[in-house]
Amino acid sequence: MSKENTQVLFSKRPFGVFDPKETFTIVKNPIPTLADLKDGQLLVKAYYLSLDPAMRGWMNATRSYIRPVEINEIMRGQIVGEVVLSKNPKFKVGDKVQGFLGWQEYALTNGQDIEKITPPPGASLRDYVGIFGGTGKTAYFGLLDGKPKPGDTVVVSGAAGATGSTVGQIAKIKGARVIGIAGSEEKCNWLVNDLGFDIALNYRDPEFASKLAKATPQYIDIYFDNVGGDILDHCLKRIAKNGRIVLCGAISQYNEKQPKGPAFYTALITQRAKMEGFIIFDYAQKFPIAIKDMAKWLQEGKIKRKEYIIDGLENAPNGLLKLFNGYNTGKMLVKVNDENVKSKL
Amino acid sequence: MSKENTQVLFSKRPFGVFDPKETFTIVKNPIPTLADLKDGQLLVKAYYLSLDPAMRGWMNATRSYIRPVEINEIMRGQIVGEVVLSKNPKFKVGDKVQGFLGWQEYALTNGQDIEKITPPPGASLRDYVGIFGGTGKTAYFGLLDGKPKPGDTVVVSGAAGATGSTVGQIAKIKGARVIGIAGSEEKCNWLVNDLGFDIALNYRDPEFASKLAKATPQYIDIYFDNVGGDILDHCLKRIAKNGRIVLCGAISQYNEKQPKGPAFYTALITQRAKMEGFIIFDYAQKFPIAIKDMAKWLQEGKIKRKEYIIDGLENAPNGLLKLFNGYNTGKMLVKVNDENVKSKL
Known part of the structure; x- marks a missing residue:
């Protein structure tokens, strides 16, 4: 050794x-x-x-x-x-x-x-x-604080990542219609075929914006944003009345010298929507509940991870x-x- | 005739x-x-x-x-x-x-x-x-839904406008420390001398950003945004933990062919803050309460208007x-x- x-x-x-x-x-x-x-x-x-x-x-x-x-x-x-x-x-x-x-x-x-x-x-x-660590708890508290209802349209970006893939699966458990956004066909296939997402969209597809619009005829009730940038703007354009954007991260912007803000943020006004950040450390008291739920879902096969x-x-x-x-x-x-x-x- | x-x-x-x-x-x-x-x-x-x-x-x-x-x-x-x-x-x-x-x-x-x-x-x-119309009700519901507490730091942009000047005065009535942002020395003087704002800052001042920082040592609990653009970014940099940005308007952006989003919006994540839009039509049931309060404040000389x-x-x-x-x-x-x-x- x-x-x-x-x-x-x-x-x-x-x-x-x-x-x-x-x-x-x-x-x-x-x-x-x-x-x-x-x-x-x-x-x-x-x-x-x-x-x-x-x-x-x-x-x-x-x-x-x-x-x-x-x-x-x-x-x-x-x-x-x-x-x-x-x-x-x-x-x-x-x-x-x-x-x-x-x-x-x-x-x-x-x-x-x-x-x-x-x-x-x-x-x-x-x-x-x-799943019991930072990424799993981030998915759990970020999504569930947004109180997804059965039938809600939930969109998550960075969907093939540790947090995003968990967000989508918890949203499915809660009865939402789930659309994942990821960066390759392979990731999209995994989301739909293995994790049970309703739809997965490749943001590198030139038709991404129109496909997102088509996939959200009732607009977006909850958008869980891991990436920021253009994808955030596309989702703002589709936000539902009283919709909610859970700001989790902005991975597309962290390495930018001149980060870009969401130009279409005024949709928050016209749609009376909100955009809210959170940090899981604030939920420390509730960590045991999250871990208990996640452990149960893991055992039941309702949550998978890679x-x-x-x-x-x-x-x-x-x-x-x-x-x-x-x-x-x-x-x-x-x-x-x-x-x-x-x-x- | x-x-x-x-x-x-x-x-x-x-x-x-x-x-x-x-x-x-x-x-x-x-x-x-x-x-x-x-x-x-x-x-x-x-x-x-x-x-x-x-x-x-x-x-x-x-x-x-x-x-x-x-x-x-x-x-x-x-x-x-x-x-x-x-x-x-x-x-x-x-x-x-x-x-x-x-x-x-x-x-x-x-x-x-x-x-x-x-x-x-x-x-x-x-x-x-x-004051009983769109601008007054916008000030009333937008600010009061944010539940300002005595001692909170409330910042309002477009402060010399119909909505902004009312927001600042209601915030004072509620015991907040109020900072107005406007575009001329004359407007700033009016806000402080006639309306009782604690501080007014001219955004055309080259030292505006550092003056805003100095004026908000406890950061900003509520930012009531009428303007968007750079001022929104400056206020995001000063947002308090669990702070709230009330999105009322974005007058600096309405005539822009390429509107600009708030590049510093990720402060909403690190500070667990929120940015929320609203439309007064949603408050129609409560209009009589607003008008009653405003009429009382007008009579008491607590709200002035130009x-x-x-x-x-x-x-x-x-x-x-x-x-x-x-x-x-x-x-x-x-x-x-x-x-x-x-x-x-």
């Missing part, structure tokens, strides 16, 4: 598209030993790291819902892993945990930023950085860039350590 | 800035006589016509909250006037009325689109196309264009007929 702890530091604040090599620096440090731990500390070995579009925002030194990552700090990120050393009475070696321990193979923590997890039947550890796994923490910077290029279907994860290989420290 | 009925027809659908001469055609027709009236009809002589930014939207053949005005139709508009002929048992000659009777000196109606009015003490007939009166219906097309150039302070009206001159038909 490696005696080194690979860590990824945030090394340069990007402007526009980020260069993985410049933005991050990979360092190797010794793995802490039991003698290095203070009372109350424990060491977590990471198995999987979540890669998320939100990470691009964390790199910017602007006012946000969370402080920006500082230069030379370990890049922020959620992991699932296992306690391998402990001087904390609340955690014992072998406990499975999740938390924001950052882009590193081994993380020292006092335990306040992690929680123990026990995957329910049919779920895996990886689901804690997926993973796109990048092997090795060294490949995380390039992986993150791929996330912005429409490369992946489903949840992008980094396999940091093999969970099946037990190693003695 | 004139035996002719001046009417203004909508003659050409504009794209971008409208040309008053091309867009409208003034016609003269005979004034209907009692013999021309069918049973149930009445004739209203208009005294004042309201000119409103929304009129630009009514000229576009796009999906909206109201059907577009058709070519060669009398231009839509709200008037106050007096019944001068009647074969309708519900209305008698001399009744004062308001309604959407359009840009014409005399209007034939079956009475279903008008209501009788009796100005309360301290108010005038003109107030029914002002009128910008254009003389003669022939000048309405040019007047409407002025509305978009920041020309007026307060409510823009057209004096269609002199309410003090009684004429026998």
Whole structure:
């Protein structure tokens, strides 16, 4: 086994598209030993790291819902892993945990930023950085706060991504008519054939706008926006009276030096519609309900998920860039350590 | 007296800035006589016509909250006037009325689109196309649906206009800290010295953005947007956590061939804020409450208003264009007929 702890530091604040090599620096440090731990500390070995579009925002030194990552700090990120050393009475070696321990193979923590997890039947550890993690909870709270009603037309962009694919499936569970927007025929086929979306539209299709109009004869009651840009404008043109746009993300704009606003936003006036942002941290009290519901739907086969796994923490910077290029279907994860290989420290 | 009925027809659908001469055609027709009236009809002589930014939207053949005005139709508009002929048992000659009777000196109606009015003490007939009309009700419902709390920071753009000046004064009544945005020093002085706004900022000032930031140390709880464009973006940058943007209008964009969306709208995500449109027609059940409150505030001197009166219906097309150039302070009206001159038909 490696005696080194690979860590990824945030090394340069990007402007526009980020260069993985410049933005991050990979360092190797010794793995802490039991003698290095203070009372109350424990060491977590990471198995999987979540890669998320939100990470691009964390790199910017602007006012946000969370402080920006500082230069030379370990890049922020959620992991699932296992306690391998402990001087904390609340955690014992072998406990499975999740938390924001950052882009590193081994993380020292006092335990306040992690929680123990026990995957329910049919779920895996990886689901804690997926369907039970940020993307799943984002889909759950973002959509359900919008109170979709049976028969509502729900449109979701970035539909083949981790959040979008979950949004569409929850909307189906709630009885909505669901239209997914994605960037390839292959993704669209997956949405309709495997996930049960009513319609999936490829935004690269030159006829996209007219197909969207045709697919929404009763207009759009809820548009769950993961992408921003032109697609947001097309959906604004189709928003229903008293419709709601759930602003989840704007992945098409995060790397733009001159982000573009939705020119057609005045449809919010004529249609008495709203456009609202949200951050899942505000729903922390309700996380257990979300996980319980999702676990049930997983078991019942009502929610399916796909993973796109990048092997090795060294490949995380390039992986993150791929996330912005429409490369992946489903949840992008980094396999940091093999969970099946037990190693003695 | 004139035996002719001046009417203004909508003659050409504009794209971008409208040309008053091309867009409208003034016609003269005979004034209907009692013999021309069918049973149930009445004739209203208009005294004042309201000119409103929304009129630009009514000229576009796009999906909206109201059907577009058709070519060669009398231009839509709200008037106050007096019944001068009647074969309708519900209305008698001399009744004062308001309604959407359009840009014409005399209007034939079956009475279903008008209501009788009796100005309360301290108010005038003109107030029914002002503070009790569309602009006043827009201010009242748009602001109060946002539930301003004492101590909230409320920012309003187009603050020296009919709606904006009312929004700011109602916000003061509700205990908010009020910042108005207007386009001249003279308007700003009026807002602070006469209307009691806490701060007024001139958006033409090169230091506007930094002054806005300085004026909103606790950020913006409610931004009432009448203008759109860059000012909307500046306010998005200062929106408070859980803040609310009331989308009332976008006067800076209505005449643009390529309207601009708010590039900084992603602040709605990071600040869990919302941006919401509304149309006062949806509040029709509550109009009497609004008028009662406004009448009380007028009498108590808590709400002041200014009128910008254009003389003669022939000048309405040019007047409407002025509305978009920041020309007026307060409510823009057209004096269609002199309410003090009684004429026998």
